[in-house]
Amino acid sequence: MRFLLGALTATGIFLIDTFTMLQSSVATLYILVLVAIGDLVTSRAISSAAAACAGLTLVSFGMNHGMDPGAGALLRLVVSVTAIVLAAALIARGNTLRLSTAKALRASEAKYRDIFDTLAVAIWEHDFRAVKAEIQALRAGGVTDLRSYLVDHPEFVIKTRRMVQITDANETALRLLHIPTKEQFFSNLAGFLPETDESFAECLIALDEGWPIFESKAQVRTATGNPVDIIVALTFPPGGRGLDRIYGSILDITERKRIEGVLDRTRAELDRATRAAAGSELSATLAHEINQPLSAVRTYTDAAGRWLSRRPPNIDEALDAVNHAADAAAKAGEIITRVRRFLSKSAHERTPMTVDLVIRSGVDLVQGQIAATATTLVLNLRAGAARVCGDKALVQQLLLNLIDNALQAMDQHGAEQPRLLVETRCESGSVYVTVSDNGPGFAREACDRAFEAFFTTREGSMGLGLTMCRSIAERHDGSIRIDRSRLERGAAVEVRLPALPAE
Template sequence: MPQATGGDTARPELRYDGRRPSGMREPDPGPLGLQGKRMSLFSPIAALSLATIIFAIDTLTPFDIAIAVLYVAVVLLALNFADRRRILLIGAGCMALTLLSFILSHGARFDSGPVARCLVSLSAIGITTLLAAKVKAGIAVLGESERRYRHIFLATGVAILEMDFSEVGTAIAALKTAGRGIDAVRAEDPGFARRMLGKMRLINANDTTLTMFGAGSVADFRAALPQLAPKEMEGALWSMLSALWDGSTAYEAESLMGTLDGRRLNVLFTVAVPSERPELGQVLVTIMDVTARREAEDALHHAQAELAHVTRVATLGELTASIAHEVNQPLAAIVTNGEAGLRWLNRPEPELQEGRTSLQSMVDDAKRASAVIKRLRALSSKSTPQQAAFALDELITETVTLVRRELDGHRAHLSLKLDEDLPPAFGDRVQIQQVLINLIVNACQAMGTVEGRPRDLGISCSVADGALEMTVADSGPGFDPDTASSLFNAFYTTKANGMGMGLSICRSILEAHGGRIRASAAHNAGATFTVSLPAHKEAL
């Protein structure tokens, strides 16, 4: 099982070798267990003594009753100390004593009364012996099943808790009877979930649980359990209570939990309620430490973000000419408007209104230049993703402005089909812009070899099946439909000098946003890439 490594002392991998960890004792067998041990010692003596007494009474007394029937008590006592084979032997011995007693008491006389009593006794002993042997075999199977379950319970690498939620079930039933719902309870009584946690009684826990949470015994873990659920876990507690409220027999969630030695674990826990115990008297909770897996996922996401940033900067390098042109335009306009304003003011009679107009144009052009630089800084910076609502049509228009020189350099004819009434998209605007830039640059480069027909690039946005869709379609050479599934794999490329990371990063960005990307090849020529994004929930 993975263990926490970040910021904590590394723990050895748990391996079960049939022994309990040091300092952990076998559970107390309790009064019934001790009583069973005493019975196993007393029963052979009692059985031997009882058989001796029955034989003496049956042989030495003239009672006209089937005294030997009492041997069934000897056979039943044998259940406490003998296995199936020995029970059969004891039963056969009792039958032999019955016959011996008959011979000693009656000799060669075979009167109907004594013979009938002897046959009744033999029948009773035989039937009881067979039933006792069958019961013993069943007990052996049950005992083996219990030992196997206990071995699995103690040795498995997943923490297993056997718990009693009956008080929680009683509280839920009372609230449901009063006509209250879980949402109303959460709004009116925020501390309800924490109180219910205190009512979840731990019955038993396996060794993995004690190792995972740093507990010396089940009693220590039981006492500390309510404090091991931090505030971050309350959302999962409310969800679990909601599942129990609705009568669900299973619940699963990922959350944070504390340990007795002060560590914090990312855990995946499941709650299973037997369908035959709806009163929640027996609930099985399993807990898996996924801290190492979560840290690995975070490291992977960080590496993907770093790679996406590098690719974004590399793309900006390819667009240097377009960027310089985009920045030079407002700067040149500022100079032109400034010179015009000076001329208006230097006249014998200054034209103040014309001068104001020139100055206002200079301010507007400066803001344009500032906006361009701000967008470029956002694209090149290594900042934390910012989730927010944004207009998809505005993003497309802004991106086209950035890549205009790329479009002109490849003689691509651009057509836009934008729906201005779309609901806003939700996500990191810069990352989605990176996806669109990659798709446009790929399309321009793909059409760079096209001769004898138009180089058309179409970009559109719309709503389909409740999601926002953005389409980039080119008239390039396209691709083999058999390779469509490989286009988004890392290091797969159809370019001579390509790295094969652009589309892979696009897919990673979109999947992180809850969206997706797909490619389709046209029948004659060209390729179409369709991006799906979730709309902002508040706008729906």
Template structure:
């Protein structure tokens, strides 16, 4: 059988061969010419074992044969004429030592070649794979790691991996202390290549422990997800742009209501200003009435300012900013903006808001966009109804997810046409709309926003008519409220 090639088998150097020949010659000389009554031939075993470091199977067998012949030749020269038991026994001991050493060398060589071939398979992987010891020193570095990070194997070996790669842990990734019972860990990391660029990877660790349970080696497999992350960032940017466009479109539908909300306090300011001026122009100015008129002007000015502030918040493009708030706060922000729309469509409003409402962590503008979308949809769904009262009901409350989890709930119900069974399963799908001039993005974006807050949104038809939309968000515990407030501060 021909010897299987191995990545460990390499041509021996001249120095290695020379040292081996010198060793064999020295042992032969001592065994033949030194007046020692000991089994000098046992030393050939050292030569056989040493040859396994740079010779293959055939080379080891050749060295074994040479050592056996040298032993027999030395015996023939020294004891050829008289076969005494002592010299024969020493020769047999030497031959046994050579044979045992050869078997051990062949076995170790086979095991080393097997490990080397397995390591060669790791070089076929497109993933970056490396092994580090308990002190984080790299002991193995495959071809995939060379390609991904840029450091060749000879430069990476012996380096501390976290220092070489400048490992950055994401807050959600945790660290090695959070290994599970199977001694495995997986998470996303950020590494730095040799050229200084950063690369995102999905990292999987497998830890090997000693008999005392202490880790002594870790194999780390890293898959490059940098392009995926860039695509996710681009998708997030496009989604933000679409959210902004939808929000502006919704505000456009509420132009009359918004104009009313601004004009009403402005008209009140004008009326109170004229009244205050008349009280001052009397022969005996009534300063108390003037003071009251000024107070009413200030109150209405603040009201107009609050409306404009809410509109600016909804109209501007900005990154989400999560703060502690309640769903009641969101309703309070939205109602003034839709009052005129309800009035124009003869829609009544019924509020049933839980007090105190459970706090949630959310972006005020995004959640207001969700509620505005649902309320405007409800108003439009009732605009053609003539055989029953047009009523918009908004209820807030809580529900228990389990013994340790509470959800804040907001329900928006109308008495409109309800949900068409044909599209009930796709109501939150993008571009699904029943409006002739609708984009079909409002409910899809609303679901995206709610789910990004860790909640859910659902829609069902009413018992008799109309539709019921339910928003559920995780309620904060007291310690979470304090932590969120401290972080915001």
């Protein structure tokens, strides 16, 4: 049609230029012919059309002016031909630029189409225009709280879900939903999003409130009906524009959820194993802690028996031994009580106590063990009236564990003159208790692991004594350490407990 229009235009211009007496450059109107067909033909065709127009101009000039034209006529001829040539050149250049731009655009579209189709993330394109119109109609109808409206009217969510058109999808999306071709892809969101889905309601809120990005976990159905767990992210353009091309990025998390399930089961199994190990450790700890007072009970009852078997029997000494045995038995009862409180998560009794007095009463419980090993006990208690706040039985148990470790270490390595020193001092707002001996001490490689549960260098030991000591010290906001300056020259363990302000 445009070629016919161009031909008719050229004919009309030729007739006007040839058979009228107009004294103007009518031939410049041939540019209209070039413009009419310029974007339909190649640059070579434009050059041919320009040559034809220039030829018609020369024919008209010859028929009007013959062999003796005037200067004005020659000038008009030159202007007309020059205009036609320049117009043709500009149109040809424009065509070249247009064609190269179109080629680059096609290449770019092909490139990004390849990227779109080969991405590892599934992508499909949504058209939300109809949904936006429905929400605007609700607003116009007086709905002010869309979130509450969606809760009360789930049918609106189902209706709008069916209105979301799927206009494109990449190859990863096809594989995700087990669809062979794009033509067979679901036409709307309701095709693969179950009606039980709760994420789309939040998507409607995001669309209404103008969120730039909406992300949610969801579950979709494949073409075969199998569920797939996904994370979906939609990007909404500002101002509600471009709702006909809303891209959704979809990440398949089915495998991740499977692994999470495996991890959850593994954690449950580990928890059961940990509880079993904790029960075993608790049993070992309980046996270790009760062993000391029970040993004292046996020592004192044996002593009472010896006093009573004398002739005459020494009733006073026997009663004294029985009283010490009763104290040790009471100590065992206190340990059981505290274990019960621990298991029931009850709070330990925390009361102010004078450290030096607690140490003196604790030492009385192991006097028999000290005597049995011929150990010299030296008390250098210089904390005076300094007090700490805590559980008296636990603090005393800490001291007894340290003394028991020292006595066993010296006895096992055959110290000729075993000597046990218990010292206290008050310094910088803390009370320090040091228990030292002249046994083999700590080897350097064992020093760093001494407080680990079940680590021991003594045959037959469960390795729980120092672990319990650290637990008790930390429970009282204190600390415990080994004096490294005395490694392999006897052991020295120092406990620090925060002191109460002086009254």
